[in-house]
Amino acid sequence: MTKKILVTGGAGYIGSHTVRELQRQGYDVVVFDNLVHGHAQAVENAPLIVGDLLNPEEIGAAFEQHPDIAGVIHFAAYVEVGESMSDPGKYFRNNIQGSVNLLDAMTAAGVKSLVFSSTCAVYGTPENVPVTEEESYKPESVYGASKLMAEQVMSWYDKTRGVKFTPLRYFNASGASFDARIGDAYKPASRLIPRLMEWLLGQRDDFKVFGDDYPTPDGTAIRDYIHVDDLATAHIAALNYLWNGGESMAFNLGTGQGSSVLEIINMVREVTGREFEVEIGPRRPGDAVRIWADNTRARQVLGWEPKYGLREIIETDWQWHSAHPRGFEDR
Ligand SMILES: NC(=O)c1ccc[n+]([C@@H]2O[C@H](COP(=O)([O-])OP(=O)(O)OC[C@H]3O[C@@H](n4cnc5c(N)ncnc54)[C@H](O)[C@@H]3O)[C@@H](O)[C@H]2O)c1
Structure with a gap:
C-alpha cells in the first residue's frame, strides 16, 4: 500500500524539494504550512493544508483528515540566525512550541515516526573537523539553541510516548531543482x-x-554545501530506517x-x-x-x-x- 507522509513546512525551500522526491518515489504526500515563508506555488500535485503549528487544533485536524499518515517530516521552523538574536521569543515559540504541538498531534493519532530538520548550528564552532555527531553541543545562536532544544523535547516523547525520531543536522543547504521549477525563494536572502x-x-x-x-x-x-536534492533523498532514507525498526538517532548531512x-x-x-x-x-x-x-x-x-x-x-x-x-x- 502507498504510504502517506505529512510534511510540515513543505511549501518552503528544502521541504518543497523533499515533497517532489517523495512523489517521485511513489509516496502520497500532505503538506502542512502556514505560508509565512513558504509558497503555495512550490507545492505541485499534493494537498496543501494552510495551517499553523502554533495552533494545536489546526495540526490536530490535519491528522483527523488524514488518518492513514505513516510518518512525518518536520521542516516548519523559523530559520534566520540574525533574526533569532534580535527576537529570541519568536524562535523559541515557533521552533519549540510548534514541535511540541506536532508531537502531541502525532501521539494522539498514533503516528510514531518523525524525521526532523535539525542543523549543524547545534555544534556552534566545532573543536574538530570534520564534525561527527559526537561533537559537543555549543550553539551560538538562539536559532541553533531552539533546534537543539526541539531535539531534546523529541527525545522525551521517545521515552514517554514511543515516538522514534531522526534529527538530520544539515550543513549548508543549497542548489535548486534541475528543471528550475523550484528553488530558494527566501526573502530577504541571507545565505x-x-x-x-x-x-x-x-x-x-x-x-x-x-x-x-x-x-x-x-x-x-x-x-560544507550540500545540494537540496541530496537532502531530500536522505529524509526518505531516514523514514525507511525508522519504519524498519531503527532507534532514534541523529545524522549529519553534508558532503x-x-x-x-x-x-x-x-x-x-x-x-x-x-x-x-x-x-x-x-x-x-x-x-x-x-x-x-x-x-x-x-x-x-x-x-x-x-x-x-x-x-x-x-x-x-x-x-x-x-x-x-x-x-x-x-x-
Ligand atoms: N536552509 C538551510 O541551510 C538549513 C540548514 C539547516 C537546517 N535547516 C532547517 O530546515 C528546515 C527548512 O528550512 P528552509 O531553508 O527550507 O526554510 P523555509 O523558511 O523555506 O521553510 C520553512 C517552512 O516552514 C513554514 N513554517 C514556519 N513556521 C511554521 C508554523 N508555525 N506552522 C506551519 N508552517 C510553518 C514556512 O512557511 C516555510 O514554508 C528548517 O527547520 C531549518 O531550521 C535549514
Whole structure:
C-alpha cells in the first residue's frame, strides 16, 4: 500500500524539494504550512493544508483528515540566525512550541515516526573537523539553541510516548531543482549563494564577503554545501530506517567537503561566464572559521550518499535565479 507522509513546512525551500522526491518515489504526500515563508506555488500535485503549528487544533485536524499518515517530516521552523538574536521569543515559540504541538498531534493519532530538520548550528564552532555527531553541543545562536532544544523535547516523547525520531543536522543547504521549477525563494536572502546570485542579477546593490583574514588557506570561511536534492533523498532514507525498526538517532548531512567563500565565487564565475570582483567586508560576528561534516554515519546506517557537488549546486541555483528573478511571484 502507498504510504502517506505529512510534511510540515513543505511549501518552503528544502521541504518543497523533499515533497517532489517523495512523489517521485511513489509516496502520497500532505503538506502542512502556514505560508509565512513558504509558497503555495512550490507545492505541485499534493494537498496543501494552510495551517499553523502554533495552533494545536489546526495540526490536530490535519491528522483527523488524514488518518492513514505513516510518518512525518518536520521542516516548519523559523530559520534566520540574525533574526533569532534580535527576537529570541519568536524562535523559541515557533521552533519549540510548534514541535511540541506536532508531537502531541502525532501521539494522539498514533503516528510514531518523525524525521526532523535539525542543523549543524547545534555544534556552534566545532573543536574538530570534520564534525561527527559526537561533537559537543555549543550553539551560538538562539536559532541553533531552539533546534537543539526541539531535539531534546523529541527525545522525551521517545521515552514517554514511543515516538522514534531522526534529527538530520544539515550543513549548508543549497542548489535548486534541475528543471528550475523550484528553488530558494527566501526573502530577504541571507545565505551566501542566493545573495551573490541576486547581486549578479541586479536585484541588490551590494555584495560583500564577510572577512578574508580567517586562518584558512585563502583567508575566507569554509563551509560544507550540500545540494537540496541530496537532502531530500536522505529524509526518505531516514523514514525507511525508522519504519524498519531503527532507534532514534541523529545524522549529519553534508558532503564531507569544505569549500571556501572564494572557491564558491570562482565556481560562480566559471558557471555564469561572468567576470566580476567582490568587495571584502569585515568578519560577521558569530561566524565559525571552518566547518564540514563527517557523514559516515548517514552513509553506513541510512545507506545514503550525496550525489552532487559544487558545480551542480551553482548551476542549478543560477538556472533557478535566472529563470525566476522574482521567486514565485511570477507564477
Ligand atoms: N536552509 C538551510 O541551510 C538549513 C540548514 C539547516 C537546517 N535547516 C532547517 O530546515 C528546515 C527548512 O528550512 P528552509 O531553508 O527550507 O526554510 P523555509 O523558511 O523555506 O521553510 C520553512 C517552512 O516552514 C513554514 N513554517 C514556519 N513556521 C511554521 C508554523 N508555525 N506552522 C506551519 N508552517 C510553518 C514556512 O512557511 C516555510 O514554508 C528548517 O527547520 C531549518 O531550521 C535549514
